[in-house]
Amino acid sequence: MASAFVSDKVLVDGLIRPATVLVAAGVVTAIRPGVDTAGAAVVHDFSGRTLLPGLVDAHVHLNEPGRTEWEGFATGTRAAASGGVTTVIDMPLNAIPPTTTEANLDTKLAAARGQCHVDVGFWGGLVPGNRGDLRALVARGVRGFKGFMIESGVDEFPAVSPADMDAAMAELAGEPTLLMFHAEMDQPVAACAAAPTTYESFLRSRPDTFETSALATIAELSAKHPATPLHVVHLSSAEAVPILRDAQAAGLPISAETCFHYLYFRAEDIPDKGTHYKCCPPIRSTANQDVLWDALAAGVIQTVVSDHSPCTPELKDLATGDFHKSWGGVSGLGLGLPILWTEARKRGFSLAQVSAWTAANTAKQVGLAGRKGTIAVGADADFVVFDENKPFVVGRENLVFKNKISPYEGAELTGTVEATFVRGREVYSAAAGFAAPAGELILERRTA
Numbered sequence: 001m002a003s004a005f006v007s008d009k010v011l012v013d014g015l016i017r018p019a020t021v022l023v024a025a026g027v028v029t030a031i032r033p034g035v036d037t038a039g040a041a042v043v044h045d046f047s048g049r050t051l052l053p054g055l056v057d058a059h060v061h062l063n064e065p066g067r068t069e070w071e072g073f074a075t076g077t078r079a080a081a082s083g084g085v086t087t088v089i090d091m092p093l094n095a096i097p098p099t100t101t102e103a104n105l106d107t108k109l110a111a112a113r114g115q116c117h118v119d120v121g122f123w124g125g126l127v128p129g130n131r132g133d134l135r136a137l138v139a140r141g142v143r144g145f146k147g148f149m150i151e152s153g154v155d156e157f158p159a160v161s162p163a164d165m166d167a168a169m170a171e172l173a174g175e176p177t178l179l180m181f182h183a184e185m186d187q188p189v190a191a192c193a194a195a196p197t198t199y200e201s202f203l204r205s206r207p208d209t210f211e212t213s214a215l216a217t218i219a220e221l222s223a224k225h226p227a228t229p230l231h232v233v234h235l236s237s238a239e240a241v242p243i244l245r246d247a248q249a250a251g252l253p254i255s256a257e258t259c260f261h262y263l264y265f266r267a268e269d270i271p272d273k274g275t276h277y278k279c280c281p282p283i284r285s286t287a288n289q290d291v292l293w294d295a296l297a298a299g300v301i302q303t304v305v306s307d308h309s310p311c312t313p314e315l316k317d318l319a320t321g322d323f324h325k326s327w328g329g330v331s332g333l334g335l336g337l338p339i340l341w342t343e344a345r346k347r348g349f350s351l352a353q354v355s356a357w358t359a360a361n362t363a364k365q366v367g368l369a370g371r372k373g374t375i376a377v378g379a380d381a382d383f384v385v386f387d388e389n390k391p392f393v394v395g396r397e398n399l400v401f402k403n404k405i406s407p408y409e410g411a412e413l414t415g416t417v418e419a420t421f422v423r424g425r426e427v428y429s430a431a432a433g434f435a436a437p438a439g440e441l442i443l444e445r446r447t448a
């Protein structure tokens with residue numbers, strides 16, 4: 001039995017226009033211009049609000065099992081649902097064990113089952129010594145792999161060397177997967193006299209050269225392994241953008257993401273002891289941020305993700321406020337759409353463009369193009385109902401994730417998520433709250 005989703009503003013084929021979207025068995029079966037609900041047993045009329053494809057957040061640390069006090073499948077996916085995120089892809093590290101072998105993937109899946117409010121896919125991990133596990137994990141449906149080029153922050157997920165990266169690229173050549181890197185490499189750092197509770201002292205400890213040296217290494221290895229698609233997670237440095245642009249211009253398959261927090265916060269505004277802003281690579285200057293926006297506009301950076309990476313209040317240690325000792329990671333899962341839209345509209349970008357960066361392009365990155373991140377016939381009926389003109393101030397109640405520590409608290413944003421649908425089913429509405437968890441684990445093998 002079909003249901004109809006109607007609005008005067010529906011994002012279809014890159015344009016926002018009046019349309020009726022027909023859904024049966026969780027899949028979009030037809031899209032009609034204007035209002036035409038003939039044959040529909042149920043009609044959802046969202047006129048006045050915009051119907052967008054649900055967001056695909058390709059970079060989320062759910063941390064379960066092993067560090068479930070940091071987050072967890074239930075709380076993390078509730079936060080996602082509250083913000084119109086209908087698919088999250090879980091990162092391989094910070095859970096124990098990390099997702100680096102088939103057995104560890106099984107442990108992760110057992111922990112996830114029955115708890116998820118939205119659909120969840122999985123990245124695998126690249127660590128020294130697990131090259132032989134990679135192809136098996138591809139066959140099991142992991143979307144790709146992430147490796148660290150610098151210390152990750154947790155002992156069980158060591159960094160890879162350029163030699164490890166080279167070997168992994170050879171191993172995965174021609175496979176339907178994506179090899180991703182945390183692109184910072186340790187470089188000599190000038191001494192900084194500033195106190196460790198100042199943001200300046202932290203920023204100087206993670207200079208642009210960490211990212212530029214890593215990008216140069218990635219580009220060099222990519223030229224040697226052009227049959228292995230690569231991706232740079234959470235690009236932060238403007239100085240790394242030209243290296244990426246030149247590599248892409250030379251035809252190398254290297255994509256990149258940046259994060260909501262790099263596009264919204266500026267180093268100049270971060271207060272002393274503001275360790276809830278700490279992440280690696282760091283939030284940089286206003287001038288740096290302008291270059292990231294330009295890189296998005298030019299398509300050098302294709303996607304925007306949360307890198308939601310929470311921890312317990314003790315590890316953030318706001319009381320002491322020592323940036324060097326605090327856990328690095330920003331919490332913001334579920335706030336991404338209004339954050340990005342608030343800043344994007346000021347800079348003259350359209351809501352359709354914001355959607356492309358956070359839904360269609362991320363779906364493509366994770367091998368789910370056509371199924372997720374788009375309102376199109378044959379795609380899953382994953383929708384967010386967004387009132388793009390309704391302002392709100394981020395309060396505790398908007399921090400739906402487990403540990404309510406976020407630099408976004410108090411932010412004045414434009415655009416409110418009213419409801420979220422996953423495969424045609426309402427999983428969240430501002431009025432009614434959350435439905436019981438019925439998210440699926442995405443384990444189909446990538447084809448591209």
Ligand SMILES: [Zn+2]
Nearest residue numbers: 059091307309
């Ligand atoms: Zn991360």
